[in-house]
Amino acid sequence: MTPIDPVELKRIRWRSRRGLLELDLVLERFLAQRFDALSPAQLAAYRELLDLPDNDFLDIVNGKADLDDAAQMEIVGILRAI
Amino acid sequence: MSVPVRRFDAVIVGGGGAGLRAALQLSEAGLNTAVLSKVFPTRSHTVAAQGGISASLGNVQEDRWEWHMYDTVKGSDWLGDQDAIEFMCRKAPEAVIELEHFGMPFDRLENGKIYQRPFGGHTQNNGKTPVQRACAAADRTGHAMLHTLYQRNVRANTQFFVEWMALDLIRDSEGDVVGVTALEMETGEIFILHAKAVLFATGGAGRIYAASTNAFINTGDGLGMCVRAGIPLEDMEFWQFHPTGVAGAGVLITEGVRGEGGILLNSNGERFMERYAPNLKDLAPRDFVSRSMELEVLEGRGCGPNKDYVLLKLDHLGPDIIKQRLPGIREIAMKFAGVDPIKDPIPVIPTCHYMMGGIPTNYRGEVVVPKGDEPESRVNGFYAAGECACASVHGANRLGTNSLLDLVVFGKSAGDHMIQFIKNEMPTWKELPADAADRSLARVARLDGQTGGEEVPEVRAAMQRTVQSRAGVFRNSANLQQGVEEIKQVAERVKRTQIKDKSKVFNTARVEALELDNLIEVAVATLISAEARKESRGAHAHDDYQHRDDDNWMKHTLYYGETRQLTYKPVHTKPLSVDYIPPKERTF
Numbered sequence: 129m130t131p132i133d134p135v136e137l138k139r140i141r142w143r144s145r146r147g148l149l150e151l152d153l154v155l156e157r158f159l160a161q162r163f164d165a166l167s168p169a170q171l172a173a174y175r176e177l178l179d180l181p182d183n184d185f186l187d188i189v190n191g192k193a194d195l196d197d198a199a200q201m202e203i204v205g206i207l208r209a210i
Numbered sequence: 211m212s213v214p215v216r217r218f219d220a221v222i223v224g225g226g227g228a229g230l231r232a233a234l235q236l237s238e239a240g241l242n243t244a245v246l247s248k249v250f251p252t253r254s255h256t257v258a259a260q261g262g263i264s265a266s267l268g269n270v271q272e273d274r275w276e277w278h279m280y281d282t283v284k285g286s287d288w289l290g291d292q293d294a295i296e297f298m299c300r301k302a303p304e305a306v307i308e309l310e311h312f313g314m315p316f317d318r319l320e321n322g323k324i325y326q327r328p329f330g331g332h333t334q335n336n337g338k339t340p341v342q343r344a345c346a347a348a349d350r351t352g353h354a355m356l357h358t359l360y361q362r363n364v365r366a367n368t369q370f371f372v373e374w375m376a377l378d379l380i381r382d383s384e385g386d387v388v389g390v391t392a393l394e395m396e397t398g399e400i401f402i403l404h405a406k407a408v409l410f411a412t413g414g415a416g417r418i419y420a421a422s423t424n425a426f427i428n429t430g431d432g433l434g435m436c437v438r439a440g441i442p443l444e445d446m447e448f449w450q451f452h453p454t455g456v457a458g459a460g461v462l463i464t465e466g467v468r469g470e471g472g473i474l475l476n477s478n479g480e481r482f483m484e485r486y487a488p489n490l491k492d493l494a495p496r497d498f499v500s501r502s503m504e505l506e507v508l509e510g511r512g513c514g515p516n517k518d519y520v521l522l523k524l525d526h527l528g529p530d531i532i533k534q535r536l537p538g539i540r541e542i543a544m545k546f547a548g549v550d551p552i553k554d555p556i557p558v559i560p561t562c563h564y565m566m567g568g569i570p571t572n573y574r575g576e577v578v579v580p581k582g583d584e585p586e587s588r589v590n591g592f593y594a595a596g597e598c599a600c601a602s603v604h605g606a607n608r609l610g611t612n613s614l615l616d617l618v619v620f621g622k623s624a625g626d627h628m629i630q631f632i633k634n635e636m637p638t639w640k641e642l643p644a645d646a647a648d649r650s651l652a653r654v655a656r657l658d659g660q661t662g663g664e665e666v667p668e669v670r671a672a673m674q675r676t677v678q679s680r681a682g683v684f685r686n687s688a689n690l691q692q693g694v695e696e697i698k699q700v701a702e703r704v705k706r707t708q709i710k711d712k713s714k715v716f717n718t719a720r721v722e723a724l725e726l727d728n729l730i731e732v733a734v735a736t737l738i739s740a741e742a743r744k745e746s747r748g749a750h751a752h753d754d755y756q757h758r759d760d761d762n763w764m765k766h767t768l769y770y771g772e773t774r775q776l777t778y779k780p781v782h783t784k785p786l787s788v789d790y791i792p793p794k795e796r797t798f
């Protein structure tokens with residue numbers, strides 16, 4: 129796995145700003161508590177989650193829906209618990 | 211320093227419902243149209259709207275646009291401009307059907323027509339009986355609207371500049387608007403976007419309050435840019451509050467919880483709403499419940515270590531009812547308040563929800579300012595629509611579901627008038643002033659060079675605390691006067707904020723500092739406008755002046771940032787075709 133470029137890290141931080149306050153609050157905690165310690169694979173999974181539409185993403189974070197991808201679900205697990 | 215210039219017929223700042231609807235009109239007319247957005251357009255705050263969009267389609271029960279107009283005028287507490295209100299309510303059915311034709315997936319009746327749900331404040335026969343007027347796409351109306359409009363725009367070749375932040379408005383020596391400056395986040399470069407006409411659709415500014423239902427992105431950038439460019443802001447004292455936001459988070463707990471039997475308690479465990487509203491109790495109107503809650507806190511009966519919230523108790527309903535009928539609420543309470551409502555009450559406070567004021571416009575979407583004896587003279591080349599604009603259809607208080615309607619009706623109207631303006635009056639670009647980018651460059655240079663200042667989050671929190679405690683739902687003269695002094699001091703601190711990260715690429719700290727420049731303008735405008743209005747009207751409830759005073763105060767406030775002075779302009783009392791709806795007391 130190639131190391132993640134610092135610009136990409138900053139881009140991901142900005143893209144954690146969402147249209148729904150609930151997501152802003154969860155992702156803010158995630159960025160503060162967990163983001164810096166993510167492995168490249170975890171980062172890639174988080175980046176994929178950020179491409180979800182806000183409402184779908186929130187339903188997943190709230191446990192109303194799941195995803196098939198195990199790596200993505202690992203991050204979802206962190207988001208649900210945070 | 212030379213700044214790269216890009217040229218378009220029209221530049222639209224904002225990719226929410228209002229910006230996208232306007233852009234579609236322009237692109238479909240063949241104009242070269244750019245839309246700037248800080249975030250991907252479908253992640254604009256419009257995505258949060260769940261309740262619906264109003265239109266007197268009469269699909270479920272008989273309805274007429276005149277009744278919708280009456281409800282809106284009454285809702286506005288007679289501060290709304292009746293020409294603009296008539297325009298919006300008359301156009302509503304057409305606007306909703308147009309969205310349907312664009313492919314928006316509305317909920318339907320068995321006969322295939324759009325289903326309409328009941329909503330507070332929607333009535334038949336001028337207040338006589340409730341009517342079902344709200345059209346919705348499940349609980350994702352805003353999301354469905356954004357996706358529908360975004361896709362149409364892609365087809366119409368609208369050019370999107372995503373993760374671009376507009377910094378300042380460019381006006382020439384005649385005061386005409388000729389473009390904006392903008393920061394491309396990806397590179398950190400500043401550009402000039404030169405245009406024949408510019409539209410602001412930058413949304414609300416609810417983040418000036420400590421307790422807000424708005425996403426972090428709602429920082430009032432359009433308003434800040436206007437203030438810096440000498441354009442006044444209208445009716446900034448009027449902010450709508452929702453009574454039950456989770457304390458410390460802002461996330462909404464719907465009215466339905468109190469409908470199911472949830473009750474509000476103070477620190478003595480008293481169900482205080484019985485005292486304020488013996489009949490309706492916890493189900494009194496939103497503004498009334500909010501004010502009662504705030505009074506409890508102000509009089510020292512708030513809960514928690516800082517005694518700054520009240521409690522919403524549900525446990526008496528029993529686990530089964532809570533799990534069956536209020537599942538979403540249990541999740542919200544556990545996630546954002548850290549309590550399980552089956553066992554413990556939820557800390558709640560009145561929470562800022564919607565900005566009624568904004569950039570002064572008329573129903574054509576043109577930005578209008580006083581000039582000589584003329585109270586509303588058009589600023590050539592400048593338009594605004596959506597929550598950032600004040601047309602004014604919401605007056606002193608917005609009716610639920612009228613905002614999404616406002617976005618599409620005035621977005622389209624602004625688009626139409628921009629097309630006319632560009633075709634008839636502005637066949638080619640006006641020259642850019644030599645100093646077009648200077649203000650923005652200076653702002654960024656100040657941040658890059660600043661040492662020894664305070665951090666942005668610290669100053670932003672001070673601003674939010676001041677606005678929350680001095681210009682919340684419960685207002686009085688002493689508190690407002692103190693608030694004006696305090697917010698001016700915070701504004702001085704904003705001028706010296708410092709960021710540690712001086713890099714250029716995707717520098718979120720820099721963006722947040724630039725956003726704070728906008729937030730503070732909105733905050734100062736709010737306090738100064740509120741302090742001056744010596745009456746109670748709609749969302750502005752003044753304890754020392756408890757009644758509406760139409761003789762002296764049926765007028766719009768205009769706040770000028772440079773001098774921090776106010777002027778006033780008359781409310782439009784002439785609708786376009788129907789009779790004026792004269793003021794009455796607002797009772798329910």
Ligand SMILES: Cc1cc2nc3c(=O)[nH]c(=O)nc-3n(C[C@H](O)[C@H](O)[C@H](O)COP(=O)(O)OP(=O)(O)OC[C@H]3O[C@@H](n4cnc5c(N)ncnc54)[C@H](O)[C@@H]3O)c2cc1C
Nearest residue numbers: 224225226227228248256261262376413596597611613614
């Ligand atoms: C929780 C919640 C529920 C709601 N429910 C309803 C409802 O059911 N019905 C209803 O009618 N109303 C509702 N409202 C109100 C309504 O959603 C908003 O008023 C409306 O969506 C605002 O739309 P807009 O297009 O004006 O702005 P937004 O959707 O906020 O879009 C603003 C756009 O401007 C861009 N932008 C801002 N500043 C800049 C800048 N400097 N540079 C570049 N781009 C910029 C942003 O990126 C974004 O694209 C609700 C509001 C909330 C908070």
